[in-house]
Amino acid sequence: MNKTSVPIDQVRVRMAPSPTGFLHIGGARTALFNWLFAKHHNGKFILRIDDTDTARSTDESMHAIYDALKWLGINWDEHYVQSERRNIYDKSVMQLLESGNAYHCYCTPEELEDIRAQARADKQTRSYDRRHRNLTHEDVDRFIAEGRKPTVRIKMPDTPIHVNDLILGSLNIDPATLEDEVIVRSNGMPNYNLTSIIDDADMRITHVIRGTEHLNNTPKQIAIANALGLQLPQFAHIPLVLDDTGRKLSKRHHGDLVAVNRYREQGYLPEAMLNFVARLGWSYDDKQEIFSVDELIEKFDLARVGKSGSVFDIKKLEWLNSHYINQLDVSARTDAVMPFWEQEGLADSTTNRDWLENIVEAVGERLTTFQDIVPQTRYFFTDDYEYESKAVKKWWGGSDEKKQKTCEILTNISQILEEIPAFDLETVETAIWKYTDENDIKRVAAMQALRIALTGTSFGPSLFDIVVLLGRDEVLKRIPKAVAYL
Ligand code: GLU
Numbered sequence: 001m002n003k004t005s006v007p008i009d010q011v012r013v014r015m016a017p018s019p020t021g022f023l024h025i026g027g028a029r030t031a032l033f034n035w036l037f038a039k040h041h042n043g044k045f046i047l048r049i050d051d052t053d054t055a056r057s058t059d060e061s062m063h064a065i066y067d068a069l070k071w072l073g074i075n076w077d078e079h080y081v082q083s084e085r086r087n088i089y090d091k092s093v094m095q096l097l098e099s100g101n102a103y104h105c106y107c108t109p110e111e112l113e114d115i116r117a118q119a120r121a122d123k124q125t126r127s128y129d130r131r132h133r134n135l136t137h138e139d140v141d142r143f144i145a146e147g148r149k150p151t152v153r154i155k156m157p158d159t160p161i162h163v164n165d166l167i168l169g170s171l172n173i174d175p176a177t178l179e180d181e182v183i184v185r186s187n188g189m190p191n192y193n194l195t196s197i198i199d200d201a202d203m204r205i206t207h208v209i210r211g212t213e214h215l216n217n218t219p220k221q222i223a224i225a226n227a228l229g230l231q232l233p234q235f236a237h238i239p240l241v242l243d244d245t246g247r248k249l250s251k252r253h254h255g256d257l258v259a260v261n262r263y264r265e266q267g268y269l270p271e272a273m274l275n276f277v278a279r280l281g282w283s284y285d286d287k288q289e290i291f292s293v294d295e296l297i298e299k300f301d302l303a304r305v306g307k308s309g310s311v312f313d314i315k316k317l318e319w320l321n322s323h324y325i326n327q328l329d330v331s332a333r334t335d336a337v338m339p340f341w342e343q344e345g346l347a348d349s350t351t352n353r354d355w356l357e358n359i360v361e362a363v364g365e366r367l368t369t370f371q372d373i374v375p376q377t378r379y380f381f382t383d384d385y386e387y388e389s390k391a392v393k394k395w396w397g398g399s400d401e402k403k404q405k406t407c408e409i410l411t412n413i414s415q416i417l418e419e420i421p422a423f424d425l426e427t428v429e430t431a432i433w434k435y436t437d438e439n440d441i442k443r444v445a446a447m448q449a450l451r452i453a454l455t456g457t458s459f460g461p462s463l464f465d466i467v468v469l470l471g472r473d474e475v476l477k478r479i480p481k482a483v484a485y486l
Contacts (some may be wrong), residue, residue, distance in 0.1 A: 007351035011043025019061040022069035036074035047076035101227035104150035106143035166236035197221035201230035267370025272321040337373040362461035383454035395448040414479040454480035
């Protein structure tokens with residue numbers, strides 16, 4: 001495959017989110033691809049807030065986007081906010097009106113609705129019939145006298161528009177499908193297609209890398225740029241992210257599942273998230289799944305972005321996350337799980353740090369997310385847990401006779417643990433094995449019976465680790481409690 005040929009040190013790319021909600025997976029991917037492309041080519045990554053839709057834009061959303069990008073480690077070299085750039089757009093609109101490339105449209109919303117309905121009935125490709133392209137002065141005076149507030153529409157050309165997309169290839173757009181787009185709303189606010197291409201030119205953007213959901217905007221933006229005599233960027237439309245049924249991943253249908261912040265809150269690592277998002281549509285070869293950020297920067301290339309949609313597979317994200325968690329040393333993992341313990345009121349800054357690290361060490365590679373620490377270790381902090389019924393039935397016994405036996409074993413173990421001279425791994429282990437082996441008790445049966453008594457479940461870290469970490473006093477409290485239950 002050919003490398004994308006880009007003159008080095010000229011690359012300027014941007015991510016241009018509309019601050020109308022949280023940063024979603026698709027947005028993170030757009031940001032990441034642009035950022036990697038910039039880094040790979042020693043270029044600049046620009047963050048531009050597309051907030052001219054004042055009714056839907058919020059400051060809160062803008063800050064949520066900044067936070068999510070920062071968490072992912074996607075930093076920007078320049079930053080712009082469109083609502084602060086109104087005069088730039090207004091000037092261009094004047095220019096378009098004066099050159100005859102744009103016109104005022106005085107149609108009312110009701111009229112537009114009728115025009116649309118008629119176009120549908122006539123099976124027209126356009127839904128607006130361009131009726132206000134050539135209004136007389138009298139028409140205009142009358143509409144103004146009626147108090148109508150006009151929009152501004154761009155005149156679309158009658159010749160095909162050509163897009164040479166770096167991912168999708170060469171596309172010719174039939175002019176019959178092009179609407180005379182509204183570029184300024186009746187409230188005077190400029191629309192996305194206008195502001196976007198003006199800013200792309202003004203900010204000297206070399207490559208516009210964005211989702212294919214914007215592909216239908218591209219010819220409109222090219223037409224506007226041509227009418228204004230602006231330099232065009234190169235376009236690269238990246239394929240949609242789909243769910244496992246092939247539906248586009250969206251806030252509307254998948255809600256919270258697409259919010260980057262959700263993963264942060266649940267204890268995913270940004271490294272895992274970045275690695276995961278990078279592979280949504282891009283691949284290096286058919287094999288490699290794990291990429292460090294430096295490796296992504298080194299290897300990222302638009303030529304290896306596929307044309308078809310990529311599937312969001314949460315299992316893969318979980319797998320990557322546990323991989324990255326397991327790379328961390330115990331101290332770093334303890335730092336990362338601490339907020340989850342704190343949230344649950346299980347531990348705080350006064351809790352013995354060595355003890356906490358030992359718990360994390362005992363849990364070992366069992367964490368998929370940091371939030372998993374809570375269910376997996378709750379019993380270290382409290383004896384307020386239930387005995388899992390399945391485990392009880394299997395290991396403590398269904399029959400009275402078996403229960404009787406379990407009580408006996410637990411009581412004996414309790415006594416042994418009370419009497420051993422030291423309460424360390426080796427002493428505990430030796431004493432318990434000695435007891436089971438001398439009394440012909442299956443090791444696993446004794447172990448599981450004790451595990452359920454101490455933790456409520458039949459799974460978890462090494463039992464001897466648990467015994468020692470709980471400490472003698474706690475163990476000697478929990479065993480009689482289980483016996484009483486039995
Ligand atoms: N504001 C647009 C969005 O959030 C930007 C699209 C573009 O990259 O041009 O989808």
